[in-house]
Amino acid sequence: MESTGVVVRKMAPTIRLRRLAGELRKLRIGAGLKIEDVVKQTQIDQSSIYRIERALTRPQRRTLTALLNLYGVPAERQATLLNWLKESNQQGWFRVYEPYLPEQYQALIAFEYEAESLQTYESMFVPGLLQTEAYARALIKGVVPAIDEDDLQRRVEVRMQRQSVLQRPIPMQLWALVDEAAIRRVVGGSDVMQEQMRHLLEAAARPHIRLQVVPFGAGAHPGMPGSFIRLDFADQFDAPMIYTDSMAGDALFRPGFDGDIETWEKIQLCRHRRSTPMTCVSV
Structure with missing residues (x-):
């Protein structure tokens, strides 16, 4: 295959994705839950939770909603975090x-x-x-x-x-x-x-x-x-x-x-x- 001469590098997560990841980790810890507990109660893969909390991957909306419900996050705060998810795909x-x-x-x-x-x-x-x-x-x-x-x-x-x-x-x-x-x-x-x-x-x-x-x-x-x-x-x-x-x-x-x-x-x-x-x- 002919090389294009372009070195493709991993894209850095946006600040909104990092912000969301940090907040999810704080919410989980605040709810007194380990990652293993979240896996059992949501059926979300352990590696996915790990990557989400480190801004290595962008969660789907339904995944984020499941996590927020489990952590007991009020509706108004959920709306803010869902908006962060929406904005996390925006690049400068x-x-x-x-x-x-x-x-x-x-x-x-x-x-x-x-x-x-x-x-x-x-x-x-x-x-x-x-x-x-x-x-x-x-x-x-x-x-x-x-x-x-x-x-x-x-x-x-x-x-x-x-x-x-x-x-x-x-x-x-x-x-x-x-x-x-x-x-x-x-x-x-x-x-x-x-x-x-x-x-x-x-x-x-x-x-x-x-x-x-x-x-x-x-x-x-x-x-x-x-x-x-x-x-x-x-x-x-x-x-x-x-x-x-x-x-x-x-x-x-x-x-x-x-x-x-x-x-x-x-x-x-x-x-x-x-x-x-x-x-x-x-x-």
């Missing part, structure tokens, strides 16, 4: 790019699209949400020298489209901490960097964007191993999510916990340590 603008994107990156984009606020630390690059197109293109080409033009174009398009969260009527609140190394590293030549620095200054002037530099003088700190992103959501049912990407290229997307807040605060405090004056950008 990035759906067309999904066959080309790693699952963890898909998940980041999906949650980013829904987030009310985002905190990010970058040790090596300007954060993706604040990159110019020219900088993004030069950066991707530099990091992946063998990339073909079609894949390069797709990656640049995705990165630019991600920035739409900062232009919507109620924009995402962005707090970006950037290591001084990312600001001083010349990516794509002087013209590209000058444009990128102007873009950062303009972005920092917007009321919903907070941009700060962690100086060289800060020394070693918890953010040095790589990227760190925390996303928070308006809905009370959505716990914060954390995306980390190490220098070794290991991306991880997971629920947030108290230790992540401590890590962010430690990085944030580092920016107050004295350093030589910044000559290429002031924010």
Whole structure:
């Protein structure tokens, strides 16, 4: 069979499906039931329940209704959860790019699209949400020298489209901490960097964007191993999510916990340590 040259990857579940999965697990535990108990009382396959509660599969409406009835969920709350199921099949603008994107990156984009606020630390690059197109293109080409033009174009398009969260009527609140190394590293030549620095200054002037530099003088700190992103959501049912990407290229997307807040605060405090004056950008 002739190869199409396209690497088909598993699609990441939508935020609504993850939200539904987490709520079903909480409801089951709240009802004092083990998965084995649910199997006996509903005849739903054990592996199906396991996959539903981890957002690995989308339940059918009748399956969800059976579970909600078993857990004693009131009608009004059932209606909300059934609506989550309906919405869980909706994808954002990035759906067309999904066959080309790693699952963890898909998940980041999906949650980013829904987030009310985002905190990010970058040790090596300007954060993706604040990159110019020219900088993004030069950066991707530099990091992946063998990339073909079609894949390069797709990656640049995705990165630019991600920035739409900062232009919507109620924009995402962005707090970006950037290591001084990312600001001083010349990516794509002087013209590209000058444009990128102007873009950062303009972005920092917007009321919903907070941009700060962690100086060289800060020394070693918890953010040095790589990227760190925390996303928070308006809905009370959505716990914060954390995306980390190490220098070794290991991306991880997971629920947030108290230790992540401590890590962010430690990085944030580092920016107050004295350093030589910044000559290429002031924010």
